Amino acid sequence: MRRSKQGVTMADVAREAGVSLQTVSRVINGRHDVSPATRQHIEDIIQRLGYQPNALARGLASTYTRTLGFVTNDFSDYTWTQIMTGAEHEARAHGYFLMIGSAERDPNDEPEYLRLLSERQVDGILFGRESREVNDSRYNDFFQQVPAVTVAYYPALKQVPTVDVDNVSGGRQAAEYLLSKGHRHIAMITGPEYWKAVQDRYEGYRQALEAASIPVDDSIIVIGDFSYQSGYKATQQLLSYGIPFSAIFAQSDQMAIGAIRALREAGMRIPQDVAIIGYDDIPAAAYCYPPLTTIRQPLQELGRIATQLLIKIVEGDNGVVNNEVLLRTEVIERASA
Amino acid sequence: MRRSKQGVTMADVAREAGVSLQTVSRVINGRHDVSPATRQHIEDIIQRLGYQPNALARGLASTYTRTLGFVTNDFSDYTWTQIMTGAEHEARAHGYFLMIGSAERDPNDEPEYLRLLSERQVDGILFGRESREVNDSRYNDFFQQVPAVTVAYYPALKQVPTVDVDNVSGGRQAAEYLLSKGHRHIAMITGPEYWKAVQDRYEGYRQALEAASIPVDDSIIVIGDFSYQSGYKATQQLLSYGIPFSAIFAQSDQMAIGAIRALREAGMRIPQDVAIIGYDDIPAAAYCYPPLTTIRQPLQELGRIATQLLIKIVEGDNGVVNNEVLLRTEVIERASA
DNA sequence: CTGTTAGCGCCTTCAT
DNA sequence: ATGAAGGCGCTAACAG
Secondary structure (H helix, E strand, O other), X not given: OOOOOOOOOHHHHHHHHOOOHHHHHHHHOOOOOOOHHHHHHHHHHHHHHOOOOOHHHHHHHOOOOOEEEEEEOOOXXXXXXXXXXXXXXXXXXXXXXXXXXXXXXXXXXXXXXXXXXXXXXXXXXXXEOOOOOOOOHHHHHHHHHXXXXXXXXXXXXXXXXXXXXXXXXXXXXXXXXXXXXXXXXXXXXXXXXXXXXXXXXXXXXXXXXXXXXXXXXXXXXXXXXXXXXXXXXXXXXXXXXXXXXXXXXXXXXXXXXXXHHHHHHOOOOXXXXXXEEEEEOOHHHHOOOOOOEEEEOOXXXXXXXXXXXXXXXXXXXXXXXXXXXXXXXXXXOOOOO | OOOOOOOOOHHHHHHHHOXXXXXXXXXXXXXXXXXXXXXXXXXXXXXXXXXXXXHHHHHHHOOOOOEEEEEEOOOOOHHHHHHHHHHHHHHXXXXXXXXXXXXXXXXXXXXXXXXXXXXXXXXXEEEEOOOOOOOOHHHHHHHHHOOEEEEOOOOOOOOOOEEEEOHHHHHHHHHHHHHHOOOOOEEEEEOOOOOHHHHHHHHHXXXXXXXXXXXXXXXXXXXXXXXXXXHHHHHHHHHHHOOOOOEEEEOOHHHHHHHHHHHHHOOOOOOOOOEEEEEEOOHHHHOOOOOOEEEEOOHHHHHHHHHXXXXXXXXXXXXXXXXXXEEOOEEEOOOOO
């Protein structure tokens, strides 16, 4: 005979209390149609017996598990981690847990993750992931079954609501700030070009220059991958071109800090010779040298709002109309620009 | 009538294949006692029908969920995040998912989290948390029910296996390195004193000084909280004492970087006037100025090994004897010391 | 306000 | 190598 892991079950409580299973169930679920006396009595017994409901059984009998999946490609990255933290807080506040999965090695693993998460009957899924174009019919099948919200716009998933930062505005803020300091030759180090966020920041940059009647010079725009290392390399590259620029807009703080290093090695002073503005406002930004002027993204809030939206959808709130929420970035002025 | 979320069930597959439920179950679970022909036939039908097993039902009928809980106090912190990443990878490699929970606000929430996780029938729990002394009988009750492993030694949980970094050795390495550079007056900025890791690093530091016949001078030891800010403040404090020191061992890279800032503001050169060694090897360490010499902790590996151990325990591997695994740190030499 | 009756989808045990 | 019966712990639906 198989031994259950579970010690005391609802049946034990019911027997002990001399009531039916259903009444115990009602108490557990906080229904109002139980007399105060029986409720109290049952609660005492639950307490005494140390009864714990079995979430698996509840999930099987009902249709929800109060579990959300969170899928990302990189849990070791600051950005996604912050988003996840916000999501976790919000989830917990609503009685949900987060089940996490990362499809780092191979983006093709992703549909497999979704399947696995759906087998586990998550009520919904949060996507905190790079915005890459994906053509895989498995996605569509999937998102017809399970409610989802993406954090950071995901072109492949047009039918899925999105919560993101307004990157066009963010890019514009960065360029405008530099412009306001009198810079006319503003280099840019971007992230991977297939990211929607990267394109948007580029667009904001373009808009700002255009408004100032300055032509965009693609020869002082270099593609990076958001890492320190890539900011460093990109700046060396920029320097090697011999094309004059007096400021750099790096699309991540890490790249900005890498850029600072390259600039310093080239004997340049910041911000006197070259001004730098980053993007993200990572904790190190305030403590690097010189302290980094940057565009802050409300990362945890992104996660919180996305989760809030997802839970609303999951719980059948028909008031959800907004299919794209865009949060504003903010200029944090420090010493690098 | 209630509609189930689930579309096609095992019964559908069985009917379609003209076999019993049980045979389908065997195929799903990869048992070997099914003839190749029927197996193939059933697999085809599963494919065609798009059948997905329901993990809830499996968990209810069997006794395992292939889900592990991961509890920490701070998901936004680099250290725990790295550990979690390692844990997630290892878990996935074994077919497990991680359910995450953070008890940040109030450590007293923790037992509540454990209860909630146990309601969800997790097979085991990983603790990635500060090593704080806790006296709460609920812990003991809990750990008798659910297998657990702590990452970072947890004094309250003596009966639970632990995977940690050898902090005594790490502290010794840091001090020895500084000693080898000729420093005799080595200040230290610690983390919160109730952390076991902090005490251990202190002990390593003490051992190294003792071996060099240098008395420990508590007046140049300041308590921080691992943050940039606290490293900055602690260093200002150190400077204000007027007690000479030529090197600082900061128990986190963040504090080391904060210290560098304070030192710079005080007009001191690094490492000429004051040498600094950090602890952790965060990504920023290589790119701050000057690049930080530090003690690297194998964080992801910590998470991986802890998870491996937990899974072994969960799956009833009686070969598990090691109740305390200690990983070694490594000196990363850069320019700050 | 409370109880009864049916499952939820799967796995375990025992037969055959 | 396959099938039948029973149950995991709980909730939905309906009755009273």
